[in-house]
Amino acid sequence: MGEHRWDELVRSPLEPDTEEAPRSPASAWVVVLIAAIVGFSVGAVVGIDGGSGQPEAVGLSGTATTARPVAPDPVAPSGYVPVGETSLGVIGSFGADEHTYVIVGEAALSSAEPGATPAFGAGRWALVDGDDAIETAVEIVDPIAPGMRLLDFPLDESASDGSLVVWQGTAIETRDGCSGCGSWSIDRADGDSLVEVSGLPTVIPGMLTVELGQGLELQIGDLTAAAEWGYTEWVLTGDTAATARVAVEVTFVGTDDPSAAGDNPTRLVPYDRAPIQYGVGHPRTAPPFARAGSIRLTRVGEPIGGDNDPTGLAVSWSVEWIHPVGEPVPLAGS
Helix, strand or coil, X not given: CCHHHHHHHHCCCCCCCXXXXXXXXXHHHHHHHHHHHXXXXXXXXXXXXXXXXXXXXXXXXXXXXXXXXXXXXXXXXCCCXXXXXXXXXXXXXXXXXXXXXXXXXXXXXXXXXXXXXXXXXXXXXXXXXXXXXXXXXXXXXXXXXXXXXXXXXXXXXXXXXXXXXXXEECCCCCCCCCCCCCXXXXXXXXXXXXXXXXXXXXXXXXXXXXXXXXXXXXXXXCEEECCCEEEEEXXXXXXXXXXXXXXEEEEEECCCCCCXXXXXXXXXXXXXXCCCECCECCCCCCCCCECEEEEEEEEECCCCECCECCCEXXXXXXXXXXXXXXXXXXXCXX
C-alpha cells in the first residue's frame, strides 16, 4: 500500500478534507534564512551586553582565546637619553669662578613607576673633547629638587667645548669583609675609634687614612665636633677611576636621654641620616659617589650641657666605593 493511501486511511474524520501542499525547497530556504538572521541578531545583542570587547582568535582545537595588547616601547622625555629604567638629560650649564656647572635631570621611563624606580648610579662624569676628558670635581644633589644633579667641573666655561658623558657604576651590592677585592660590585669598609675630650667644640686633626686596595686610599681630614653640629672633609687618592660615598658619625660617650627607655646617647649624624622631627622636613637624599666631598653633621638626641656632658667621643666611619663600567653614554644637549 502506498504511503499516501495509508495516511488517508488513518486520518481522523475530524481533520479537514483539503490536503496540504508539500513545502517547496524555496520555502525551506526562507525558513533557514530567517533563523540565521534571528540567531545572528541574538548573538550580536549578547556580545554587546556581556562581551569583553577584545578580539578573539580561534585555534586549531576550536577554543577561543583573547589576544593580548602589545605593550608600547618605553619612552623617555624629549631630550633625555634612556639609561636602564631611567633617563638623563642636560637641562643647562653656567660658569662661575673658573668652574663649569652642568645641571642634569633624571626622569623615569614611561614603563616604570617613578616612585619605585631607583636613581641611576653614576660611576663617572666627564666633559670629553677629543682625547681630553675633564672629570667632575663635585656632584651635588638635594632632596628639595629630586632627580636633579649639579656637576662641578674645574674648567672655565669659555674654554670648554666638550660633551658630557656618563659611565654607569658597578652594582651596589655590599660585601662585608671585602676591601678592594673586585671591581664589579660595590666594596665597603668601616671602623671606629674613641677620642678623649676636655670640652666642646673640639677638633680631631687628620682623623683617618684608610688603604682601600688597588692603589686607592681614603683620607678623612680634620673633624670638628660641637654640641649641635660637626664638619669634616674627605678625598680619594690613587690612580683609579673609583668613586666613593663616605659617612662619619660621632657619639657623645656618657650622655643619655632620661625620657627614653634604654641607652640613648646624643649623636652627631650626617644630614641625610637625620630623622624628620616634629613632622617637619622631607626625606633626605644619600650623597652621590664622588672623588671628594664634605660631611655636615647635626645633633640627634638630648641637648648637650648640664648633667648631659660627654666624657669622650666615639667616632665611627664607613666608606663605599664603586668603579665605572661599560661604555660611556653621551647626553643630549651638552
